[in-house]
Amino acid sequence: MSAVKSLCVFCGASTPPDARYLEAAGHLGRLLAAEGIELVYGGGALGLMGTIARAARDAGGRVTGIIPHFLTKLEAKLDGISETIEVETMHQRKRLMFERSEAFAVLPGGMGTLDETVEMITWAQLQLHKKPILMVDVLGYWQPFMGMVEHVIASGFARPNTRDFLTLVPDVDSILPTLARLKIDSGPSSVPVAE
Numbered sequence: 001m002s003a004v005k006s007l008c009v010f011c012g013a014s015t016p017p018d019a020r021y022l023e024a025a026g027h028l029g030r031l032l033a034a035e036g037i038e039l040v041y042g043g044g045a046l047g048l049m050g051t052i053a054r055a056a057r058d059a060g061g062r063v064t065g066i067i068p069h070f071l072t073k074l075e076a077k078l079d080g081i082s083e084t085i086e087v088e089t090m091h092q093r094k095r096l097m098f099e100r101s102e103a104f105a106v107l108p109g110g111m112g113t114l115d116e117t118v119e120m121i122t123w124a125q126l127q128l129h130k131k132p133i134l135m136v137d138v139l140g141y142w143q144p145f146m147g148m149v150e151h152v153i154a155s156g157f158a159r160p161n162t163r164d165f166l167t168l169v170p171d172v173d174s175i176l177p178t179l180a181r182l183k184i185d186s187g188p189s190s191v192p193v194a195e
């Protein structure tokens, strides 16, 4: 049995020139479908987001997309998935993605991906949740980010235990075995509503 029933994936809405990023996203989508794990994501059809969701959908997986109404055209809402939840604001999207999933996997992405990831880290730091956050280091993409985390800790702006909120995994295939090893505490959240 899988360690989690639902995984929230943060990743880019862009299509990078290096196709290996897209391949990693497609691979994760198919893996989740094969394992019967629900994919919770931002609902769009573009970039890595679209690639992972189409891959999971086409492999018969359960996919839940959460997208603010104003982005349904900009980010091209993906059709044919199990459930699309339209919300009003970016904050509602982030909160619902959080509530609907037991763990997070972060594939390469841009500012939106960074924003979502850092907010989940800060919520963990504030002891609002204990859900695992896995940084999936496709092509070493997250090395500079992990370096920044170390710099923040070394400079005294975060406690060393900040490291405990993040788990760096080398590739997509390491996600599910790592989740199986971690104790998943997806208990009720006390995250305040931020509108």
Ligand code: AMP
Pocket: 011, 012, 013, 014, 042, 044, 071, 075, 090, 091, 093, 094, 109, 110, 111, 112, 113, 114, 115, 116
């Ligand atoms: P990006 O990594 O910039 O390609 O964005 C990935 C996803 O994050 C896109 O669906 C963005 O709409 C979303 N995003 C951007 N900013 C935020 C935010 N402040 N809160 C929640 N999602 C965001």
